[in-house]
Amino acid sequence: MMPESPIRKLVPFAETAKSKGVKVYHLNIGQPDIETPEVALNAVRNFKDKVVAYSHSAGILSFRKKLTEYYKKYNIDLTPDDIIVGAGASEAILFAMNSCLDQGDEIIIPEPFYANYNGFAINAGVVVKPIFSSIDTGFALPPMEEFEKAITEKTRAIMICNPNNPTGYLYSKEELETLRDIVKKYDLYLITDEVYREFCYDGHKHYSAMYLKGVEDHVIMIDSTSKRYSACGIRVGFMISKNKEVMKTALKFAQARLSPPSFGQVAAEAAIDVPDSYFDEVLKEYDARRTVVYESINKIEGAFCPKPKGAFYVVAKLPIDNSDRFCQWLLEDFNYKNQTVMFAPASGFYSTKGRGEDEVRISYVLNVNDLKSAMKCLEEALKVYPGRTT
Amino acid sequence: MMPESPIRKLVPFAETAKSKGVKVYHLNIGQPDIETPEVALNAVRNFKDKVVAYSHSAGILSFRKKLTEYYKKYNIDLTPDDIIVGAGASEAILFAMNSCLDQGDEIIIPEPFYANYNGFAINAGVVVKPIFSSIDTGFALPPMEEFEKAITEKTRAIMICNPNNPTGYLYSKEELETLRDIVKKYDLYLITDEVYREFCYDGHKHYSAMYLKGVEDHVIMIDSTSKRYSACGIRVGFMISKNKEVMKTALKFAQARLSPPSFGQVAAEAAIDVPDSYFDEVLKEYDARRTVVYESINKIEGAFCPKPKGAFYVVAKLPIDNSDRFCQWLLEDFNYKNQTVMFAPASGFYSTKGRGEDEVRISYVLNVNDLKSAMKCLEEALKVYPGRTT
Numbered sequence: 001m002m003p004e005s006p007i008r009k010l011v012p013f014a015e016t017a018k019s020k021g022v023k024v025y026h027l028n029i030g031q032p033d034i035e036t037p038e039v040a041l042n043a044v045r046n047f048k049d050k051v052v053a054y055s056h057s058a059g060i061l062s063f064r065k066k067l068t069e070y071y072k073k074y075n076i077d078l079t080p081d082d083i084i085v086g087a088g089a090s091e092a093i094l095f096a097m098n099s100c101l102d103q104g105d106e107i108i109i110p111e112p113f114y115a116n117y118n119g120f121a122i123n124a125g126v127v128v129k130p131i132f133s134s135i136d137t138g139f140a141l142p143p144m145e146e147f148e149k150a151i152t153e154k155t156r157a158i159m160i161c162n163p164n165n166p167t168g169y170l171y172s173k174e175e176l177e178t179l180r181d182i183v184k185k186y187d188l189y190l191i192t193d194e195v196y197r198e199f200c201y202d203g204h205k206h207y208s209a210m211y212l213k214g215v216e217d218h219v220i221m222i223d224s225t226s227k228r229y230s231a232c233g234i235r236v237g238f239m240i241s242k243n244k245e246v247m248k249t250a251l252k253f254a255q256a257r258l259s260p261p262s263f264g265q266v267a268a269e270a271a272i273d274v275p276d277s278y279f280d281e282v283l284k285e286y287d288a289r290r291t292v293v294y295e296s297i298n299k300i301e302g303a304f305c306p307k308p309k310g311a312f313y314v315v316a317k318l319p320i321d322n323s324d325r326f327c328q329w330l331l332e333d334f335n336y337k338n339q340t341v342m343f344a345p346a347s348g349f350y351s352t353k354g355r356g357e358d359e360v361r362i363s364y365v366l367n368v369n370d371l372k373s374a375m376k377c378l379e380e381a382l383k384v385y386p387g388r389t390t
Numbered sequence: 391m392m393p394e395s396p397i398r399k400l401v402p403f404a405e406t407a408k409s410k411g412v413k414v415y416h417l418n419i420g421q422p423d424i425e426t427p428e429v430a431l432n433a434v435r436n437f438k439d440k441v442v443a444y445s446h447s448a449g450i451l452s453f454r455k456k457l458t459e460y461y462k463k464y465n466i467d468l469t470p471d472d473i474i475v476g477a478g479a480s481e482a483i484l485f486a487m488n489s490c491l492d493q494g495d496e497i498i499i500p501e502p503f504y505a506n507y508n509g510f511a512i513n514a515g516v517v518v519k520p521i522f523s524s525i526d527t528g529f530a531l532p533p534m535e536e537f538e539k540a541i542t543e544k545t546r547a548i549m550i551c552n553p554n555n556p557t558g559y560l561y562s563k564e565e566l567e568t569l570r571d572i573v574k575k576y577d578l579y580l581i582t583d584e585v586y587r588e589f590c591y592d593g594h595k596h597y598s599a600m601y602l603k604g605v606e607d608h609v610i611m612i613d614s615t616s617k618r619y620s621a622c623g624i625r626v627g628f629m630i631s632k633n634k635e636v637m638k639t640a641l642k643f644a645q646a647r648l649s650p651p652s653f654g655q656v657a658a659e660a661a662i663d664v665p666d667s668y669f670d671e672v673l674k675e676y677d678a679r680r681t682v683v684y685e686s687i688n689k690i691e692g693a694f695c696p697k698p699k700g701a702f703y704v705v706a707k708l709p710i711d712n713s714d715r716f717c718q719w720l721l722e723d724f725n726y727k728n729q730t731v732m733f734a735p736a737s738g739f740y741s742t743k744g745r746g747e748d749e750v751r752i753s754y755v756l757n758v759n760d761l762k763s764a765m766k767c768l769e770e771a772l773k774v775y776p777g778r779t780t
Contacts, residue, residue, distance in 0.1 A: 005646070044653060045434075047431065051422070052622065087647070088647065091647065103493060116646045116647070123484075232442065232443055232648070233443050233445055233649060233652030234653065235649070252395070256392070256480065261477065261625040263654060267653070
């Protein structure tokens with residue numbers, strides 16, 4: 001059965017709050033408010049073809065060629081054949097799971113993890129085996145022994161999201177090397193969702209799984225233009241691998257659905273020309289937002305969050321009995337000066353029942369002033385929440 | 391294992407032919423040359439939003455509302471909740487299979503059928519059970535007994551494409567009523583792919599499965615804007631059903647992949663304003679093409695095709711030993727005045743091994759003059775093909 005998305009299940013309560021005139025700060029979703037670069041929008045506005053035809057199933061060739069230049073900047077050497085364009089990273093993940101795993105095979109994912117991985121796994125008939133990463137270690141990679149304990153004869157892959165949604169954790173070079181050793185030893189695939197690869201703070205550098213030596217045939221990188229260019233609606237993501245057999249199989253799945261969206265590809269191809277200064281600006285903005293959230297949370301008595309190093313999420317531990325109940329209560333029964341805040345209960349990001357019940361995921365996708373107001377709401381809410389624990 | 395697409399497997403041979411300076415008429419694919427309506431392209435050219443955001447997972451609400459008006463013209467009463475927008479009919483079919491069938495469940499499809507159904511079935515973990523529809527009956531619906539013979543305790547759905555790709559057959563009201571009786575009697579879903587619903591000839595009227603009474607909860611209609619507006623690249627299709635439970639499940643799959651393409655939806659919403667005269671023009675053009683193909687084939691000694699009533703395909707029986715070999719030979723070893731023609735071997739549209747070996751699928755997606763030249767190539771080719779049988 002498809003589980004309910006933790007990001008969406010409270011939407012009706014938010015609607016009710018709004019209908020009562022309460023302003024709701026949406027920190028539950030990953031929809032940034034940053035403007036899509038003009039160069040991308042203009043490419044679509046200047047679309048000249050008379051027929052919007054199918055593109056190549058793997059994506060427009062000129063686009064994939066240009067992508068290889070983009071990755072070259074990050075010292076990742078690709079050919080266009082190493083890239084399949086999907087309708088968002090969502091479809092790319094589905095291609096990856098379908099190509100690397102057979103039905104009933106197992107994939108190990110450190111939890112908490114991006115809840116939609118469950119949906120893709122169900123779609124692909126694959127079984128997710130979670131292993132625990134703790135807020136107490138800042139959601140660092142579980143030690144090798146934990147992976148080894150979880151590996152069975154049905155295990156075919158390990159998946160991580162780096163930088164991490166929902167935790168904001170950035171895996172280090174050493175952690176990637178641990179993963180390299182495991183996938184080599186047990187002959188597994190390593191599927192790394194790197195859609196937030198540009199979003200790293202405090203001078204931390206992103207270490208891609210594509211840098212790992214000796215496991216080139218094991219690594220499948222997932223990427224996307226959604227967050228990079230704040231263009232979630234164009235639906236352009238990538239499955240990238242040096243493994244020719246895997247890519248051949250993935251291409252068949254890509255061919256079955258004919259082609260990725262043409263307009264989105266046109267926008268994404270143009271977006272590659274966005275200057276580095278765009279990212280500098282965007283990153284500065286997110287960094288300021290991150291600081292607001294991180295500092296506000298840790299000032300609240302009984303609340304805690306590790307300092308996120310990447311992406312634009314943080315998982316915070318709160319002095320609450322149950323995060324589903326708390327998040328619903330925030331929308332149903334609370335407001336501070338006619339304002340409230342919406343989070344995603346973190347329980348939905350854990351596969352293991354009972355975990356994350358005192359945690360919420362916060363997306364810092366609003367401007368600094370709104371974030372400050374939202375954090376003030378949280379602070380006031382925790383003063384009066386009936387299910388407060390400490 | 392994902393099978394090779396019959397539409398694509400000969401592409402390398404076509405490339406080689408072209409590199410030798412031979413003109414190849416592409417009658418292997420369903421990519422129309424008709425222009426996408428200006429009103430659709432202009433809507434995208436005038437895109438005003440600053441952020442290309444995720445749309446609603448089921449599709450932009452204003453778009454789905456407008457779609458209900460579109461279907462009203464065809465006496466199909468829908469609410470926006472009866473519609474989920476997919477990245478093309480491809481994704482809509484995947485949603486339908488994932489929502490109606492569990493892994494290992496069986497779906498009965500008359501063969502020959504659209505080859506990519508195989509890919510979606512593999513993706514969804516569903517088993518296709520083909521039943522035979524013969525060129526000798528013009529590919530009419532197999533009789534009820536054939537369905538009953540194929541039904542097992544694992545059967546959960548019947549799927550048809552109407553008008554049919556690859557055969558061009560248009561199922562009658564009576565045939566739809568036969569299907570109604572079967573799905574009612576055995577409590578099955580009826581998934582009808584109606585993406586060519588506007589493409590009916592000789593005054594034939596399309597009879598939608600949505601018209602069937604008493605099986606509203608059984609019917610899932612698949613539709614698309616790709617062929618309707620010659621806008622294959624926008625990737626906008628639909629899963630439509632009155633069954634609220636099925637739609638609820640499908641929405642979860644839709645939510646897992648976040649949203650369908652925004653630009654495509656903008657184009658498709660605008661396209662609904664295309665006047666009926668557009669379709670009259672397009673249909674007139676296709677009708678002329680159909681006549682060229684139908685008449686040319688049946689003039690060739692030993693060749694035969696039923697008169698197609700819909701879509702823009704026909705399956706033709708040729709005096710050949712093996713359609714894969716013949717189609718490859720056309721590209722590799724034959725040209726007539728430096729021209730040749732590319733078909734899709736019909737064997738790829740049959741699930742049952744050995745069927746369709748003397749048949750090809752012809753897409754009449756080129757203009758009348760090109761089609762005449764292509765048919766002349768076929769005629770000349772059959773005079774000299776070494777594997778000719780009669």
